[in-house]
Structure formats: structure tokens, C-alpha cells
Amino acid sequence: MSSATYAEPFDSEPEFALIGGEVTEGVVRVGDTVRRPAGFNAPLVHALLDRLEAAGFAGAPRFLGIDAAGREVLTFIPGEVAGRPRPAWIADEERMASVGRLVRAYDDAVAGFVLPEGVRPFAGLGELTEPPGMPPAPPYPVELVGHMDLTPDNVVFRDGQAVALIDFDMAKPVSRVDEVCNMMFSWAPLGDPADADPPLRDVDVPRRCRILADAYGMSDTDRARLVEVAVLRSRRAWYSMKQIAEAQGGGWARMWQEGAGDELKRQEAWLERHGTTIATALTAP
Missing domain, CATH: 3.30.200 (Phosphorylase Kinase; domain 1)
Incomplete structure (x- = not known):
């Protein structure tokens, strides 16, 4: 390093x-x-x-x-990144599919990478322990160091195609289904439409999940696990984000104060209502 x-x-x-x-x-x-x-x-x-x-x-x-x-x-990587207000093109399905292909290329490139001795995720936050009441993580083995912050802010496009990922601050060892789930949270998007960026409020979320899964080349096993992982990650995110906001302050604290915790609760409830429809779209022949 x-x-x-x-x-x-x-x-x-x-x-x-x-x-x-x-x-x-x-x-x-x-x-x-x-x-x-x-x-x-x-x-x-x-x-x-x-x-x-x-x-x-x-x-x-x-x-x-x-x-x-x-x-x-x-x-510096030249190209186009979605700022705020979000551009209409974040709803474009071909652009979205290119994100799935880019994330797969990244995950394949990093597969087999082992953290150097003494390096651990989020070391700058100190010796954090899981907050009381935090639900368990998805019970699937670590496969790679995922990007895990695959928002429109962190994907660079050129000529309508995703070409690069930036801002790796949330990278950590995860399973592939965790990584795809993180991508779907932003790009499908998985959550209450009231909290979605305006161009994404009326999209067909199950269809977009299928497009992302196909573009990534998601395995049948991971497709069957996706909804379970999304619900568990939503539940855990409420606790972990609150903890980081308290420890780190700054933008994290601002997001929490602006209602990020309430949005995560709505996301969890939405996933529980619509999970069967999403799972069917992901696993249909």
C-alpha cells in the first residue's frame, strides 16, 4: 500500500x-x-x-x-456524474444496465484481494461494536471487497455508458449478493417511491431489478437471496448509520438529522410488502 x-x-x-x-x-x-x-x-x-x-x-x-x-x-476521471437535482437519464434502462456490467467487472477484478495485515474496514472510527438491538447480518460468506456505495453520485458515465466508480470510502468485505443489493437500492430503486429521486418515482422496480441482475450476471442462488439480504441490510443500516453519524458527525450527522433513519424504516416496510414481486421478477425464466 x-x-x-x-x-x-x-x-x-x-x-x-x-x-x-x-x-x-x-x-x-x-x-x-x-x-x-x-x-x-x-x-x-x-x-x-x-x-x-x-x-x-x-x-x-x-x-x-x-x-x-x-x-x-x-x-481525475473525466465524464458525467449525476448531481442534484438528479438528471432524467438516471431512469434510462440501458445506462442502468451498464452500471450492472461495470460493477461486475469491478467485483471480478477485486476477487481474491486480501486486506494487508493490520488493515481493517473503517479503522478511523475506532473499535466500534454493534449497537444494542442491531439485527444479524445476512448469513452468507464474504467473497470480495465490495464498493458498497453505488449511488448515482459515484458512477462516472461517458457516451451514456458507465465507465468508472469513484468514492470507495464505504468499501468492505461482503458477499456478491450484498454488492448487487447495494446497487439495486439506488438504481432500481429499492424503497418507498416517496423517497426516490423524482426521475425514479414511477419506474417499474421489479423490471429494473431484473435488468440489473442480468447485466451483472447474478447467479440463481444469489437471485433467490436478494430480497432477504435487502431486508436485513435495511434493518441493520438504521443502526449502523446512526452510529456513524454520532461518531463521525459532518455530512453523516446532517443526513441523519434530515430523516435518513425514517427513510430506512420506510424502505424496510416497502421491501416487506413488495419482496415477493421482486423475487419473482428476479427468478422468472
Whole structure:
């Protein structure tokens, strides 16, 4: 894992703020690089990006080091990212299918990656224990280090196709069905339509789940597990997000104060009402 000081080019360039995302503040572009504060998962993220570079995976930024201000330096990936208000194109099914293919390519590239000794997920949050009352995690084995924050803010498009993932701060060891579930939360989207981005409020969610599953190449076994995992992840997310908001503050605290916990409760209830329809769409011949 590289954490070397980044050597600035001789000719300095101006900084331009990059707008997007819900949590990380102070992200700027400098020439062909992006500078961002190191997050609570930085050692894992740096090791993961180094692995992706070694694997020749083109769909992620390269980690270049730490600048004189203590910020991460990453390569800038040109393209289009959905900001807010969300553009109408996030409802486009072919764009969405390209997200499924990109996530599969990422997961295949990172399969077999083992965290370096001493590196653990979310180390910057300290020794967190599961909050009282937190329900169990899905009972499926870890298969890879997933991105696990596959929102429209974190997918770069060019010519209408997803070409890169950015912002790996939530990366952690998960199963493949966890990763696909995370993608579906944002892109299907799995949740109460009242909480969806406006272009996604009237879409056919079961159909979009099937498109994503097919584009990813999801196994029959994982298709049968998807709804169960989505419900369990929604239940656990309420506790884990509250805990991170209290420990980290900033954008996490703001999102919690703005009702993210209530939205997660609505998401869980919606999944319990519509899970059978989604499971049927995913597993139909």
C-alpha cells in the first residue's frame, strides 16, 4: 500500500470545487488530479485502489499519494456524474444496465484481494461494536471487497455508458449478493417511491431489478437471496448509520438529522410488502 507524499508538478494549478455526494466535503480538482480529505476507511481504500491498478482495472481512480495539505491525491476521471437535482437519464434502462456490467467487472477484478495485515474496514472510527438491538447480518460468506456505495453520485458515465466508480470510502468485505443489493437500492430503486429521486418515482422496480441482475450476471442462488439480504441490510443500516453519524458527525450527522433513519424504516416496510414481486421478477425464466 502506497501512502507516499505526492510530488507536486513544478507549475501549480488552481483548485476547483467538485460538487456531489452526501458526505465528503472539501473535494477539489487540481489539474488532472482530485484532492479529498482522507476518510475513516483510508488505509483499506488505498490498498484497494493499489490492487485495482495492479489488476489493470480501468474503472477506478489511481491513488497517487498524500499532498502537502494531508489530502488524498487521485487521478481525475473525466465524464458525467449525476448531481442534484438528479438528471432524467438516471431512469434510462440501458445506462442502468451498464452500471450492472461495470460493477461486475469491478467485483471480478477485486476477487481474491486480501486486506494487508493490520488493515481493517473503517479503522478511523475506532473499535466500534454493534449497537444494542442491531439485527444479524445476512448469513452468507464474504467473497470480495465490495464498493458498497453505488449511488448515482459515484458512477462516472461517458457516451451514456458507465465507465468508472469513484468514492470507495464505504468499501468492505461482503458477499456478491450484498454488492448487487447495494446497487439495486439506488438504481432500481429499492424503497418507498416517496423517497426516490423524482426521475425514479414511477419506474417499474421489479423490471429494473431484473435488468440489473442480468447485466451483472447474478447467479440463481444469489437471485433467490436478494430480497432477504435487502431486508436485513435495511434493518441493520438504521443502526449502523446512526452510529456513524454520532461518531463521525459532518455530512453523516446532517443526513441523519434530515430523516435518513425514517427513510430506512420506510424502505424496510416497502421491501416487506413488495419482496415477493421482486423475487419473482428476479427468478422468472
